[in-house]
Amino acid sequence: MNTSSAKIHGIGLIIAWGILFDISLLIVRVLKAKPGKPAFQLLHSVLMWAVFAISTLMIFLMFAKNGGGHGSELGGSITRTLHKTVGIMVLIFSFFGMFGGMVTLLKVRNYKGDERVHTLKKGHGVFGYLVYTLSKLNIILGCTIYDNGAWQSPIYIYLFLVLCIHVAVTFQYKKNYYNYKELTTTGKSLRDIHQKLLSY
Numbered sequence: 001m002n003t004s005s006a007k008i009h010g011i012g013l014i015i016a017w018g019i020l021f022d023i024s025l026l027i028v029r030v031l032k033a034k035p036g037k038p039a040f041q042l043l044h045s046v047l048m049w050a051v052f053a054i055s056t057l058m059i060f061l062m063f064a065k066n067g068g069g070h071g072s073e074l075g076g077s078i079t080r081t082l083h084k085t086v087g088i089m090v091l092i093f094s095f096f097g098m099f100g101g102m103v104t105l106l107k108v109r110n111y112k113g114d115e116r117v118h119t120l121k122k123g124h125g126v127f128g129y130l131v132y133t134l135s136k137l138n139i140i141l142g143c144t145i146y147d148n149g150a151w152q153s154p155i156y157i158y159l160f161l162v163l164c165i166h167v168a169v170t171f172q173y174k175k176n177y178y179n180y181k182e183l184t185t186t187g188k189s190l191r192d193i194h195q196k197l198l199s200y
Contacts, residue, residue, distance in 0.1 A: 005065045012058035017135035083141040
């Protein structure tokens with residue numbers, strides 16, 4: 001087991017799933033509440049593709065070095081197996097999530113009255129939060145098995161602060177969110193609905 005590879009793997013995934021992922025979500029929450037048509041969807045997409053690229057590289061690094069194992073010195077075998085399994089799930093789910101996001105974005109920007117776009121957007125959001133939760137769980141698992149858990153306390157503090165930031169931002173911009181029912185209220189033109197979809 002190459003411990004330097006494990007360290008690079010851990011740092012890379014903390015940057016991807018612990019920082020960039022959160023920035024992409026905060027960009028959506030903050031900018032979609034602004035007037036006009038900010039390019040928050042494009043920024044979100046670029047950051048998420050960066051997350052996917054970094055995580056793919058870091059996971060490939062571990063498999064290239066030791067076949068995906070983490071070495072007996074990194075903790076109990078059950079925890080290691082769970083960490084590896086969840087990591088692969090996150091990678092697969094994130095790929096389908098981004099593919100679904102691209103399809104949704106294309107549907108929204110070429111809106112022609114197809115109400116299924118609302119379901120696509122909602123599904124993409126739910127799927128994204130599933131990936132988000134699994135990625136945070138895997139960061140915790142990774143910090144538990146690496147270096148006898150020396151990274152646990154700092155990462156718990158960091159994740160708590162991130163949670164506080166998300167709660168504060170959500171509370172601040174909650175009144176600006178559009179409701180799916182409001183988007184389809186009778187009497188609104190398709191053009192009005194489309195503009196709100198772009199801002200949702």
